Each structure stands twice: as C-alpha cells, then as structure tokens.
Amino acid sequence: MATKLNWPSADAVSAARANIPDIVVGRLPVYLRTLELMAGEGREVASSQELGARLGISSAQIRKDLSHFGEFGKQGTGYNVAFLRRQLEQILKVNCVWPVVLVGAGYLGHALASYNGFEHRGFRIVAVFDSDPAKIGNRVSPSIVVEPVSAIGETLQRCQCQIGMIAVPAEAAQKVADTLVEAGIRSILCYAPITLNVPAHVRVEYIDPVIHLQHMTFYLRQGCDEGSAPS
Amino acid sequence: MATKLNWPSADAVSAARANIPDIVVGRLPVYLRTLELMAGEGREVASSQELGARLGISSAQIRKDLSHFGEFGKQGTGYNVAFLRRQLEQILKVNCVWPVVLVGAGYLGHALASYNGFEHRGFRIVAVFDSDPAKIGNRVSPSIVVEPVSAIGETLQRCQCQIGMIAVPAEAAQKVADTLVEAGIRSILCYAPITLNVPAHVRVEYIDPVIHLQHMTFYLRQGCDEGSAPS
DNA sequence: TAGATTGTTAATCGATTAACAATC
DNA sequence: TAGATTGTTAATCGATTAACAATC
Incomplete structure (x- = not known):
C-alpha cells in the first residue's frame, strides 16, 4: 500500500476510507477493545498471532486488516499495544467523546x-x-x-x-x-x-x-x- | 437441491444443516422478524422483491437463502406469509419456547x-x-x-x-x-x-x-x- | 393468455488464507 | 547470527448477483 510514511492529503484519506471494506472497519472496534484489555493487563507488545488466538481469527486477517491503514508493527516483535491502540482510536475517530x-x-x-x-x-x-x-x-x-x-x-x-x-x-x-x-x-x-x-x-x-x-x-x-x- | 418434496431422514437433515453457510442462517431470524411484522399488518403474501426492499438486500439473496431449506414460494405470486413464517420458525427451532x-x-x-x-x-x-x-x-x-x-x-x-x-x-x-x-x-x-x-x-x-x-x-x-x- | 415471480445456474465479485521476502 | 514476525502477494475460497427457464 502507498500510504506509508508521508501521510496523504485529507482528500486522499477520504478516498482511501471509501475503499476500505466495511467488514474490515467492523472488526477494528473488536481489535481496539482487545488492545484496551491487554493494556490493562500491562502488556506492551502483541503479535498478530496472539491477537488472533484471543479473538478466534487468523493472524493473517489481522495483519491484512491493519495494512489497509498503515504499517503499525515491527518485524520480529509485533505491535506496540499502546501505539496500535492510539492509531485505532484515531482511525475510528474515538480519540474524543x-x-x-x-x-x-x-x-x-x-x-x-x-x-x-x-x-x-x-x-x-x-x-x-x-x-x-x-x-x-x-x-x-x-x-x-x-x-x-x-x-x-x-x-x-x-x-x-x-x-x-x-x-x-x-x-x-x-x-x-x-x-x-x-x-x-x-x-x-x-x-x-x-x-x-x-x-x-x-x-x-x-x-x-x-x-x-x-x-x-x-x-x-x-x-x-x-x-x-x-x- | 435434492431436498424437495420428500423430506429426508433426520441424519440427512443434520448433514444438510452442517453445509448451510452460517451467514445464511444469520439472516433467517431477520426474515422471520419481518414476516411477523407483515403478518401483524394483515399481509397474506410477500414477494422476495418486497422483502428485499424492506430489508435493503437483493431479492436474489432472499430466494437463494431460502432455497437452502426447501421450496416455499409460488411462481407469479411470491411467498405465503403465514406459511413461510411457520417454516422459518421450524428451521430455527423457535416453534416452541x-x-x-x-x-x-x-x-x-x-x-x-x-x-x-x-x-x-x-x-x-x-x-x-x-x-x-x-x-x-x-x-x-x-x-x-x-x-x-x-x-x-x-x-x-x-x-x-x-x-x-x-x-x-x-x-x-x-x-x-x-x-x-x-x-x-x-x-x-x-x-x-x-x-x-x-x-x-x-x-x-x-x-x-x-x-x-x-x-x-x-x-x-x-x-x-x-x-x-x-x- | 399475459404478467409476475420463483428456484437455480453460472458468472462475478469480494474476502480469507497460505506463503514468503524483508527485516527487526 | 538465529528466531520471530511483519506487510504483501497470489491463490483459494466463498458469497452475491444477474439472468432465465419454469410455471403459477
């Protein structure tokens, strides 16, 4: 995906949003909920494998879903829980009330x-x-x-x-x-x-x-x- | 589909059930809910087109979903509301409490x-x-x-x-x-x-x-x- | 009969997954 | 370095839809 380091314009963001499957968007809140839980447990990193196991879905699906929005993980390590959580809050626009x-x-x-x-x-x-x-x-x-x-x-x-x-x-x-x-x-x-x-x-x-x-x-x-x- | 007039054995029913996509099963309660509503309105027949319009899904999807379980409609007319409702209650096993x-x-x-x-x-x-x-x-x-x-x-x-x-x-x-x-x-x-x-x-x-x-x-x-x- | 609608087929469309190079 | 895990590709799998013969 092109959307990597340099964030695109607001228009491009809107366009990208429009192309993301609704079924993918629907899973993001579930990922977010799990990350909140893990943050509460003091966990600092989580792999797609671990998230998948917790949710009963494949690790590939989690990586693919997230890849629609950017590169949030680190090879060999996984995802930083706090960071990914903030990213998902931003994507879902719930970094506010x-x-x-x-x-x-x-x-x-x-x-x-x-x-x-x-x-x-x-x-x-x-x-x-x-x-x-x-x-x-x-x-x-x-x-x-x-x-x-x-x-x-x-x-x-x-x-x-x-x-x-x-x-x-x-x-x-x-x-x-x-x-x-x-x-x-x-x-x-x-x-x-x-x-x-x-x-x-x-x-x-x-x-x-x-x-x-x-x-x-x-x-x-x-x-x-x-x-x-x-x- | 083979399952038409002569209902198959209990084993065959179980087997058929196992092969029905879960996403199809998940829509049946919504169909049933709509039929209950229409029955309450005094409606006697409903076409797949009308059901689809009410639910915001295609008529083809409704016909295909139902066809997994039998032939419930009549060409040129549509579905008898009370009959289809009873069938769905039976399929979902909610013809009881x-x-x-x-x-x-x-x-x-x-x-x-x-x-x-x-x-x-x-x-x-x-x-x-x-x-x-x-x-x-x-x-x-x-x-x-x-x-x-x-x-x-x-x-x-x-x-x-x-x-x-x-x-x-x-x-x-x-x-x-x-x-x-x-x-x-x-x-x-x-x-x-x-x-x-x-x-x-x-x-x-x-x-x-x-x-x-x-x-x-x-x-x-x-x-x-x-x-x-x-x- | 003419009009309408089913059940089903085949084509299209979209989602999931396996696999792997890249790399931490 | 060796082991682990990402992001992405391509293949597979499954779901939706368009179209139509059958027929009420």
Missing part, C-alpha cells in the same frame, strides 16, 4: 443511561427523550432529566449531536427514527426489533438479542418444550 | 428480565443469578427472584437449559462463562465487552453497543470535542 442522544426511557433506556462503559470508549449520552408524560422530568442519571420527544429538534441543534440511540417499542421506532433524521442525526443504533426505513445518508445498526438467540438455536438440538408454541 | 438463564442483575439484567419481547419469539428467562449478596432474593420479574451464582449448577440441572445470557461487568464475565460451560450450557449471549474463551462445542454471540457506535463513527466527519479524550 461523541455526544449521543437516547430516545426511550424504559428499563433499557435506564440501563443505557446509567452504563458507565461508554465514556472511556468515546461516547457520552447527553440527552434522553420519551413520549410518556409520566416519565418526562424523571432523572435517569446524575446529569440527565428525561425530556419530551417534541424537544428533540431543539436539543439536537444545541448539542450538535450526530448519533442517536433508539430504545422504544417496535411500534414507535420508525416514527422516532423519522424525527431523528429530520433533526439531522447521521447514525442510529436501534434496539427496537424492526428494520428502519431511512435515507441513504443515515447509517443504522441494530441490536436485537432475539436475532442472536434464534441464530444459536439453529445449531442446538431441539430441547425446548414443543408443547408451548410461541405467539 | 426455550428456557434461558441470565447472569447479572444490574440495570441491564433487570431490563432483560422484564423485557416482554422474548416470549412470543421463542425464549423465556427462567432464572437470574448474581454474585452480589445485596441483590440475591430481589424480585426481578413477577416469577423470578435473584439466586446466588453458586446455585447455577443445580438450577441448570433442573431446568435443562442450554442457553445462557451474561450481563455482568467485563472483569467478571470470563469466570461466569466458565461456570455456565461447566454447568452444561451450549450457547451464550454475552453483553460484557470482552471476547470469551470457551470450548469449541459452545457457541457465543456478542452484544456490545460500543462496537456498533465505533463502527459508525468511522464514517462520520469528526464532530466530537477533540479536547476531551477518552481514558
């Missing part, structure tokens, strides 16, 4: 609002919205009080937030997504079990535990009570 | 224990464990009281449970996984931000919102406050 808004203040919304694992990995929930009048005004974290959904537009303009999380029931999710998009959100993490319809410039990722569970039951021997059918 | 145990009774554990979206999609949390003495004995749902982690072995023997969910802090997750594996669990859904080390016969899937958020920030223009670095 992104403000995030959350819609939905039910059990899940509460869990997300009080989760303390966001901040040191680049994210901070700065506002929580709900449509239930009974919830508006409730404090969901030391610094956050639930606002009405109708306030999304105004609040988003103030905090310049590009990321939204949706933790409302499936029936309400599309409307919430429309509101977020209207307010200028560019990325949505959707916990509602539904595929959202959004314009092309908005990226959506999904978290639905049942999807994962159903993926796993395919491989299990049927051991559940067949008498009790769902729905 | 699987018991699931949950370890971790923090905010997230509570949210999972009270989530009412599991049951009609094939899963029921039947026990919740925590290591914090202050939490043991607490009621987390109408039918569930938090038990000590030390009770996992015994409880699992009683409920014949093959699936576990981990919602404990990262530092505690590996030990919990070891305990679950020891107790005979075959599938783990892990919410802790860590890659677990488990024997080959145990399947693990992960849910970590930060992984998704970091995947998305790669594509955003840096808009977060660069002064406030994480960690």
